[in-house]
Amino acid sequence: MMRARRTAAAAAALLLTAGTGACSGAAGSDEAGTSELTGDVTMVVPFGAGGGSDIAGRTIAAGLEAATGATITVENRDGGAGAIGYTYLLSKQGDPNYLLATETALLSLPMTADTEYHYTDFTPIMSIGEDFTLLVVAPDSPFDGCADAVEAAKEQRVVAGVSGAASLDNAVFAMVEQDTGAEFDRVPFESGGEVMASLIAGRIDIASLNPSEVLGQLESGDLRALCVAADERYDYDALSQIPTAKEEGIDVSYGQFRGVIAPGGITEEAAAHWEDAGREFVAGDAYDDYIAANLLQPGPLYGAEFRAYLDDNRASLEEVMNP
Structure with a gap:
């Protein structure tokens, strides 16, 4: 399509x-x-x-x-x-x-x-x-999918790293909050690289990152993707198994x-x-x-x-x- x-x-x-x-x-x-x-x-x-x-x-x-x-x-x-x-x-x-x-x-x-x-x-x-963003977590995260992260954010503090207030990833988390009623504790960083480093180090719980900047970490197992904020799954082999947010019951798609x-x-x-x-x-x-x-x-x-x-x-x- x-x-x-x-x-x-x-x-x-x-x-x-x-x-x-x-x-x-x-x-x-x-x-x-x-x-x-x-x-x-x-x-x-x-x-x-x-x-x-x-x-x-x-x-x-x-x-x-x-x-x-x-x-x-x-x-x-x-x-x-x-x-x-x-x-x-x-x-x-x-x-x-x-x-x-x-x-x-x-x-x-x-x-x-x-x-x-x-x-x-x-x-x-x-x-x-x-460029449709992926919601990603550390490999040992308790979240199995985006729906799990949303439910947790309704009941407890879930820290989401974003690369600035005007960034795509901040907008995506805001859209998820509006659609679901969840509330993430959004912490701004200077760049996507800093967000990713903090996620790998365990200083934040979840992040929204572009596929190209996080693919290496997904392939190495340093990070794990929960869903993609898009209408359709990516058809690239490396990303095709990642479900969309809509498949997880979250009506959010933004590129x-x-x-x-x-x-x-x-x-x-x-x-x-x-x-x-x-x-x-x-x-x-x-x-x-x-x-x-x-x-x-x-x-x-x-x-x-x-x-x-x-x-x-x-x-x-x-x-x-x-x-």
Whole structure:
């Protein structure tokens, strides 16, 4: 079904943008260097090197380079849970030579902090897929499934590690609480790596982690997955036996998207240029390799479709972040 959704989304996007023309190489620049594409482009990553956003940004940058012939330099501008990178892109209003590797913080951070930006300040280019979180515990945990963890959290203190108030995992635990009436003692950490280390050390009881960052620990037996917060099970062999939250009686499904945005105020032609380049990237082997290596659910969306997705995603987040 996920493959069918990916195909349908791509076909719809092609219909929406029919007539925009094939992707071309880099164009010239006006005197200010902001209204037309040049050969030098910056891909901003609003988090540090080595993480999921950095990997996504570098992979997409390479794909867009191959599609356009432009030189795309990746620049990490981390800090403030992503706010520094997004604020930097905000300062590049109208300049299509800047892109940003985006994810859920685009929507969630302005709900939990006083940021200068709003997601509507930017131009949506494309999403490449979704990352559905796993609820995981230590191997000796008394919880056999997510239903057990929920029932325990209704009666006693169950400590859940999350990587920040604006993170996907914090939102997932909030959704579980709203659906079930359970209450987890959510403890924030700086990163998913710190959450995982604390879970392995026994300092917390449960965590919500992305498959790509926890697969090694699942395979080694250092951690155990209770369920995945998705509508369907993953079809990767390493994850296919993990039940969904809905199978456990918990009506929660929420994925972290990964994609690309550009500054607001760029021309329609510039936006179409990057959307077309995105389609070329998705049609190649590099996209499939990235999706498989990072255990994502594929689902590319472009331009207006990506904007509609962001609108819906934000509405879901608003219900739990600001109930």
